Amino acid sequence: MKFSQIVNKLKTNQIGGLKDYYLANDPEIECGASLELANSRQVTFLEKDNHLKRKLSESNAAAILLPHQQEFLNIIGKEDIAWAVFDNPKLAFTEVLEFLSPAIIYPExxxxxxxxxxxxxxxxxxxxxxxxxxxxxxxxxxxxxxxxxxxxxxxxxxxxxxxxxxxxxxxxxxxxxxxxxxxxxxxxxxxxxxxxxxxxxxxxxxxxxxxxxxxxxxxxxxxxxxxxxxxxxxxxxxxxxxxxxxxxxxxxxxxxxxxxxxxxxxxxxxxxxxxxxxxxxxxxxxxxxxxxxxxxxxxxxxxxxxxxxxxxxxxxxxxxxxxRCSANFRRLPDIAKSLRKLNRE
Amino acid sequence: MKFSQIVNKLKTNQIGGLKDYYLANDPEIECGASLELANSRQVTFLEKDNHLKRKLSESNAAAILLPHQQEFLNIIGKEDIAWAVFDNPKLAFTEVLEFLSPAIIYPExxxxxxxxxxxxxxxxxxxxxxxxxxxxxxxxxxxxxxxxxxxxxxxxxxxxxxxxxxxxxxxxxxxxxxxxxxxxxxxxxxxxxxxxxxxxxxxxxxxxxxxxxxxxxxxxxxxxxxxxxxxxxxxxxxxxxxxxxxxxxxxxxxxxxxxxxxxxxxxxxxxxxxxxxxxxxxxxxxxxxxxxxxxxxxxxxxxxxxxxxxxxxxxxxxxxxxxRCSANFRRLPDIAKSLRKLNRE
Amino acid sequence: MKFSQIVNKLKTNQIGGLKDYYLANDPEIECGASLELANSRQVTFLEKDNHLKRKLSESNAAAILLPHQQEFLNIIGKEDIAWAVFDNPKLAFTEVLEFLSPAIIYPExxxxxxxxxxxxxxxxxxxxxxxxxxxxxxxxxxxxxxxxxxxxxxxxxxxxxxxxxxxxxxxxxxxxxxxxxxxxxxxxxxxxxxxxxxxxxxxxxxxxxxxxxxxxxxxxxxxxxxxxxxxxxxxxxxxxxxxxxxxxxxxxxxxxxxxxxxxxxxxxxxxxxxxxxxxxxxxxxxxxxxxxxxxxxxxxxxxxxxxxxxxxxxxxxxxxxxxRCSANFRRLPDIAKSLRKLNRE
Missing domain, CATH: 2.160.10.10 (Hexapeptide repeat proteins)
Structure with missing residues (x-):
């Protein structure tokens, strides 16, 4: 499915809150993947304030669903990669996974x-x-x-x-x-x-x-x-x-x-x-x-x-x-030792 | 099943230790329920020294199986509710549940x-x-x-x-x-x-x-x-x-x-x-x-x-x-603090 | 299966590392058992430095697979019991269990x-x-x-x-x-x-x-x-x-x-x-x-x-x-008490 088709569907399903997008060369998307593993036929996403953001510049994904933060667009812009920006990119990603591989229809x-x-x-x-x-x-x-x-x-x-x-x-x-x-x-x-x-x-x-x-x-x-x-x-x-x-x-x-x-x-x-x-x-x-x-x-x-x-x-x-109790639990041998010392004094 | 029928069966099955009973208007019993939820077609029970005893006067049960304690009869008596008294009312209740809905008989x-x-x-x-x-x-x-x-x-x-x-x-x-x-x-x-x-x-x-x-x-x-x-x-x-x-x-x-x-x-x-x-x-x-x-x-x-x-x-x-150890575990931050203070002194 | 047959198979399957053996009266072995429970138609084993070694002299097993330690042979020798010595008697025992009851063969x-x-x-x-x-x-x-x-x-x-x-x-x-x-x-x-x-x-x-x-x-x-x-x-x-x-x-x-x-x-x-x-x-x-x-x-x-x-x-x-922390955890009431005493002083 072309990324433009995905974007069009996401315009209708407003669950993720689509704000903006850029199609680049409108890549063909086969399936979803994690940010670190996605290849040039896969779409991925990044959550707001996620620790993976430092991996963004290294991603080989065909397209990325992003939160509404300018810093990400600056990074992505250098790669000429397709993107779309959402209030909640993870929710949008759930929709995209369903577009790409719809649930099996079981017959009556x-x-x-x-x-x-x-x-x-x-x-x-x-x-x-x-x-x-x-x-x-x-x-x-x-x-x-x-x-x-x-x-x-x-x-x-x-x-x-x-x-x-x-x-x-x-x-x-x-x-x-x-x-x-x-x-x-x-x-x-x-x-x-x-x-x-x-x-x-x-x-x-x-x-x-x-x-x-x-x-x-x-x-x-x-x-x-x-x-x-x-x-x-x-x-x-x-x-x-x-x-x-x-x-x-x-x-x-x-x-x-x-x-x-x-x-x-x-x-x-x-x-x-x-x-x-x-x-x-x-x-x-x-x-x-x-x-x-x-x-x-x-x-x-x-x-x-x-x-x-x-x-x-x-x-x-x-x-x-x-x-705080757990932090002190691992200090218990020291606490006991310190107490013994005080008692001797 | 009429409460009188249940009582008659309990006279035979002496597992709960039936001591006394009062049929009131001999209500029709459909099934068992908890003391708090029982309605006028249900039987319930109260265990000795159970925390539910304060709910006894509010119960809408048709009949109650009780332990051998006069205080309960005093409470129940005001309601004109059917009751039976047992050495072990919970055991009696197991019998009553079986009377009311016997196990399914599977054919050969x-x-x-x-x-x-x-x-x-x-x-x-x-x-x-x-x-x-x-x-x-x-x-x-x-x-x-x-x-x-x-x-x-x-x-x-x-x-x-x-x-x-x-x-x-x-x-x-x-x-x-x-x-x-x-x-x-x-x-x-x-x-x-x-x-x-x-x-x-x-x-x-x-x-x-x-x-x-x-x-x-x-x-x-x-x-x-x-x-x-x-x-x-x-x-x-x-x-x-x-x-x-x-x-x-x-x-x-x-x-x-x-x-x-x-x-x-x-x-x-x-x-x-x-x-x-x-x-x-x-x-x-x-x-x-x-x-x-x-x-x-x-x-x-x-x-x-x-x-x-x-x-x-x-x-x-x-x-x-x-x-005692667990009670002190949650005081560990205070214990550590107190110890530091003593050490400073 | 005769113990001699087992030993011959173990010579081929060198997984346990057979070192030596003694057939005694070459007993018929039916199955494996633990050292404590083995009877005169069963084979058992003893691991190196296992706590069961003090039970060795009491064992009624027909044959025992042993680690390479002379002390065991001295104990066993008095009983005229069949034995075999291995680098890893537990591994040898896995082989023996398979000889004695091979896995079921399922047809196509x-x-x-x-x-x-x-x-x-x-x-x-x-x-x-x-x-x-x-x-x-x-x-x-x-x-x-x-x-x-x-x-x-x-x-x-x-x-x-x-x-x-x-x-x-x-x-x-x-x-x-x-x-x-x-x-x-x-x-x-x-x-x-x-x-x-x-x-x-x-x-x-x-x-x-x-x-x-x-x-x-x-x-x-x-x-x-x-x-x-x-x-x-x-x-x-x-x-x-x-x-x-x-x-x-x-x-x-x-x-x-x-x-x-x-x-x-x-x-x-x-x-x-x-x-x-x-x-x-x-x-x-x-x-x-x-x-x-x-x-x-x-x-x-x-x-x-x-x-x-x-x-x-x-x-x-x-x-x-x-x-060490767990050992002190169970002393927490004493630690707290000792600390209170110090604080009073």
């Missing part, structure tokens, strides 16, 4: 090897791949894509335009909204880990609740979202969850959250809106985490956190305090 | 899409779902439930009344007891991570051992239990394991343990009976953890732990000590 | 229930199990083994002698080398976790890159390796990855690394050659970890690490320093 079809049980209702435009199993009385919305090997237990309800990747499993009674993506081998709505100690060992609490994912939720590969004994496990609209994350039974997660890989949220915890949990964070049973909290990686959250806090460490404390 | 049947290899022996009453594969010379006990997409490699041996959820995989030679539950996408008996450094890189140690799960073991969704080079990986009777847990090759786990999500137990570790590991705990290679040890979340166990210890932190130390 | 066959999509190219000697799905234009090398329930999306390219275990999923465009092993329920090449914050919530960055595994790579059960927005996620030749590991989008891993279970590597990190990461280690976005770095369990790597470093803790510091 059910592969003959798929097993569709009794009383299933399928919307229009649904693709069902090989070796899928859809249980009794499931309801699948329009334009859903269900890849090979997916299993839906009975009574699952799925909205429109939702995509289920291969070998994920959706358990009985789960309700998924529109435009959700469940990645491969994720498990939604499996029974919560609820056991009561008795003299005869662990007695299982039946897990009769359900799991609900609102619209635009994404669940990463291999992640697990349990259902509770009663009531619901709930993941709010627009929340994005990475791979190998555990969401315990009865957890409520707000809207627009992001949770990185290997996060674990124990049963009954409540997470607000816009919360960001970095990799390997843990949240204890029934803890409340306020709106817009940011927890850095490996953080262990044992008690309620007020909205807007930025926290770190285990147990979690304010990030700024934690940075 | 093998779905025509399932592939059963040579010389497989199936017990009576076995359900085998769509797209299952059962390898050569497997032996499946009576009344097992094998959901869609499950794979058993060759020579797997499974007891009676065991349930395998969708897309879990059981590797060659594994032996599962009676009444086990393997949740979706779990992997049992895969080859252990055994490599020897050589000048030509990592040389694989063949993993020729097997994995054994005794009776009443549950394995969570996405969890992995490896087999060893020689001998056995063993999980004792009644042990319950949550989602995304790793059990390394040659690990021995005792009876009646509980391991929360994302626990990792490295190869050759030995865990006693009745051990409780909270979320994201790690246990190092060949460590011995004594009976009834309790490890709090994110604990890192690097050395042997005596029976009955309660431990925390990384490396793990006694929980009480760890609480 | 495609199970009738497998679904092979258009324009797939299969090499010779390929085994494809039940309920496998292979997407459009995939290319499978010679002698590959693809177990039941595996899913390959379109355009996957796999080398020779690679084995894919049940229910693993390989996403579109992934390229796997020769002699790779992908264990059960692993996911290769799923879309990276790339989202950009906007006023309308998280905007997905299309993940158009691919994932490449070079020769002799092994990926553990349930592990996930994401593909990036542009370019490649790369795992170098001979790198071994354990169960439930997360490899983020665009990560580059060198050759001959080993990563234990539940390690998480965030997007864009670069790991050198011969790096060893113990269980539950985390590596932050875009960090560079030098060649031959060793990180102990639960380590959190937030900044670049120079080649050859041995690191521990969170944030990661040199292992020796960390050991």
């Amino acid at each position: 079809e059910t592969h003959p090897s798929a097993v569709i049980d009794n009383d299933v209702i399928l919307g229009t435009g649904v693709f069902i791949g090989p070796n899928v199993y859809i249980g009794k009385r499931c309801h699948i919305g329009n334009n859903c894509i269900i890849h090979a090997g997916v299993v839906l237990y009975d009574h699952v309800n799925i909205g429109n335009y939702t995509e289920l990747h291969s070998n994920c499993v959706i358990h009985s009674g789960s309700r998924l909204g529109n435009n959700c993506i469940i990645n491969s081998n994720a498990v939604i709505g499996s029974e919560g880990f609820g056991f009561i100690p008795t003299n005869e060992g662990w007695k299982k609490m039946p897990q009769k609740g359900i799991t609900i994912l609102e619209d635009n939720v994404e669940i990463g590969s291999g992640s697990t979202v349990d259902r509770p004994a009663v009531g619901e496990t709930l993941i709010g609209a627009g929340t994005k969850i990475d791979n190998l994350v555990q969401i315990g039974h009865g957890v409520k997660i707000g809207k627009g959250c992001a949770m990185a890989s290997q996060v674990g949220i124990a049963g009954g915890a409540q997470i607000g809106n816009g919360v960001i949990l970095a990799g390997q964070v843990g949240v204890a049973n029934r803890v409340h985490v306020g709106d817009r909290v940011i927890a850095s990686s490996k953080c262990g959250i044992h008690a309620d956190i007020a909205p807007g806090e930025v926290i770190s460490g285990f147990p979690a404390i304010p990030n700024r305090l934690w940075l | 049947e093998t779905h025509p899409s399932a592939v059963i290899d040579n010389d497989v022996i199936l017990g009576t009453g076995v359900f085998i779902g769509p797209n299952v594969y059962i390898g050569k010379r497997c032996h499946i006990g009576n009344n097992c439930i094998i959901h869609a997409g499950v794979v058993l490699y060759d020579h797997v041996n499974i007891g009676n009344y065991t349930e395998l959820h969708s897309n879990c995989v059981i590797h060659s030679g594994s032996r599962l007891g009676n009444n086990c539950i393997i949740n979706s996408n779990a992997v049992i008996g895969s080859e252990g991570f055994g490599f020897i450094p050589t000048n030509e890189g990592w040389k694989k140690m063949p993993q020729k051992g097997i994995t054994i799960l005794e009776d009443n073991v549950e394995i969570g969704s996405g969890s992995t239990v490896d087999r060893p080079a020689v001998g056995e990986t063993l999980i004792g009777a009644g042990t319950k394991i949550d989602n995304l847990v790793q059990i390394g090759h040659g690990v021995k786990i005792g009876k009646g343990c509980a391991m929360a999500s994302q626990v990792g137990i490295a190869g050759g570790a030995q865990i006693g009976n009745g051990v409780i590991l909270a979320g994201q705990v790690g246990v190092a290679n060949r460590v011995h953890v004594g009976d009834r040890v309790i490890a709090s979340s994110k604990c890192g166990i690097h050395a042997d732990i005596a029976p009955g210890e309660v431990i925390s932190g990384f490396p793990a130390i006694p929980n009480r000590l760890w609480l | 066959e495609t199970h009738p229930s497998a679904v092979i999509d258009n324009d797939v190219i299969l090499g010779t000697g390929v085994f494809i199990g039940p309920n496998v799905y292979i997407g459009k234009r995939c290319h499978i090398g010679n002698n590959c083994i693809i177990h039941a329930g595996v899913v390959l999306y379109d355009h996957v390219n796999i080398g020779n002698y690679t084995e894919l275990h049940s229910n693993c999923v390989i996403h579109s465009g992934s390229r796997l080398g020769n002699n790779c092993i992908i264990n059960s329920n692993a996911v290769i090449g799923s879309e990276g976790f790339g989202f950009i914050p906007t006023n309308e919530g998280w905007k997905k960055m299309p993940q158009k890159g691919i994932t490449i595994l070079e020769d002799n790579v092994e990926i553990g059960s349930g592990s996930t390796v994401d593909r990036p927005a542009v370019g490649e996620t790369l795992i170098g030749a001979g790198t071994k990855i354990d169960n439930l590991v997360q490899i983020g989008h665009g990560v580059k891993i060198g050759k001959g690394c080993a990563m234990a279970s539940q390690v998480g590597i965030a997007g864009g990190a670069q790991i050198g050659n011969g790096v060893i990461l113990a269980g539950q280690v985390g590596v932050a976005n875009r960090v560079h970890v030098g060649d031959r770095v060793i990180a102990s369990s639960k380590c959190g790597i937030h900044a670049d690490i120079a080649p050859g470093e041995v690191i521990s803790g969170f944030p990661a510091i040199p292992n020796r320093l960390w050991l």
Whole structure:
């Protein structure tokens, strides 16, 4: 695709905020690449104040999407390279990637090897791949894509335009909204880990609740979202969850959250809106985490956190305090030595 | 189901220890719910000394299962609400949930899409779902439930009344007891991570051992239990394991343990009976953890732990000590400052 | 197999470095076992300077593979037990395990229930199990083994002698080398976790890159390796990855690394050659970890690490320093108390 065609499309899709552009020799663009690796048939981008800006003059890209800063144009100008300037060049780059390799269109079809049980209702435009199993009385919305090997237990309800990747499993009674993506081998709505100690060992609490994912939720590969004994496990609209994350039974997660890989949220915890949990964070049973909290990686959250806090460490404390404590942690041998010396004196 | 019917059933099943009850207007009960959310067609419960007791007077539940404390009856009495009193109301609640929505009965049947290899022996009453594969010379006990997409490699041996959820995989030679539950996408008996450094890189140690799960073991969704080079990986009777847990090759786990999500137990570790590991705990290679040890979340166990210890932190130390150390960790900047001041003086 | 036959084979396979042997009554060997558990029909081994050497005199093994140390022969000699001496008895033991139970030979066959999509190219000697799905234009090398329930999306390219275990999923465009092993329920090449914050919530960055595994790579059960927005996620030749590991989008891993279970590597990190990461280690976005770095369990790597470093803790510091800091951490209550006393004085 010619760079001029890309620019024309970006004029229509104003998500990145196109401000200006220069076509140079209007290069043919094949795909996107990183600033350091892009070649003369690739487009790249540079974020505002990104550390890669010192690499700009060395880039071999055919075209660059830039933030609105004159210094970059000065550098680029010497190279006679095509460019376009945006309020948010990274957002513009997402559009360009979609122009260059649009998502595959799946036909309306059910592969003959798929097993569709009794009383299933399928919307229009649904693709069902090989070796899928859809249980009794499931309801699948329009334009859903269900890849090979997916299993839906009975009574699952799925909205429109939702995509289920291969070998994920959706358990009985789960309700998924529109435009959700469940990645491969994720498990939604499996029974919560609820056991009561008795003299005869662990007695299982039946897990009769359900799991609900609102619209635009994404669940990463291999992640697990349990259902509770009663009531619901709930993941709010627009929340994005990475791979190998555990969401315990009865957890409520707000809207627009992001949770990185290997996060674990124990049963009954409540997470607000816009919360960001970095990799390997843990949240204890029934803890409340306020709106817009940011927890850095490996953080262990044992008690309620007020909205807007930025926290770190285990147990979690304010990030700024934690940075100072960690700096002193590595000085502990010196601190101990200095103290012994003082004591001797 | 009428509350009177529930009470009658509870008189027979004495697991919760029914002491007394009051039918009020004998409400029709549809299902269970939490104390805060229960409505006039739902039953709920309150545990002894639970923090929810202050919500009791506000509950809209149709009926409440209570511990044996007069104060609760005084509160409830004003509402003319149905109640029953138990030694252990939470245990009684497990029974009630089962009365209200009994487990699905699966018929004795093998779905025509399932592939059963040579010389497989199936017990009576076995359900085998769509797209299952059962390898050569497997032996499946009576009344097992094998959901869609499950794979058993060759020579797997499974007891009676065991349930395998969708897309879990059981590797060659594994032996599962009676009444086990393997949740979706779990992997049992895969080859252990055994490599020897050589000048030509990592040389694989063949993993020729097997994995054994005794009776009443549950394995969570996405969890992995490896087999060893020689001998056995063993999980004792009644042990319950949550989602995304790793059990390394040659690990021995005792009876009646509980391991929360994302626990990792490295190869050759030995865990006693009745051990409780909270979320994201790690246990190092060949460590011995004594009976009834309790490890709090994110604990890192690097050395042997005596029976009955309660431990925390990384490396793990006694929980009480760890609480005091953690409290001082966040005072480290002040400690360092105070020390500098003393040194100046 | 007679011990004399084993010794004869070991003379040919000189991987362990056979030095000497004694057949005693040339016992019949059935399989391998650990030193403590081996019985009179089993062979075992002892590593140099291993803690098990004090158990040597009590072993009931039929035959023992030993390091080149006279003290062991003195102990063994009294028992009239068969033995063989090696430069590396553990390596020799790997050979013996393979002699005693050779890997299963899978026939060239495609199970009738497998679904092979258009324009797939299969090499010779390929085994494809039940309920496998292979997407459009995939290319499978010679002698590959693809177990039941595996899913390959379109355009996957796999080398020779690679084995894919049940229910693993390989996403579109992934390229796997020769002699790779992908264990059960692993996911290769799923879309990276790339989202950009906007006023309308998280905007997905299309993940158009691919994932490449070079020769002799092994990926553990349930592990996930994401593909990036542009370019490649790369795992170098001979790198071994354990169960439930997360490899983020665009990560580059060198050759001959080993990563234990539940390690998480965030997007864009670069790991050198011969790096060893113990269980539950985390590596932050875009960090560079030098060649031959060793990180102990639960380590959190937030900044670049120079080649050859041995690191521990969170944030990661040199292992020796960390050991001293941790020792003082548990003395923090005493340190604080001592400081208060000094301040009073």
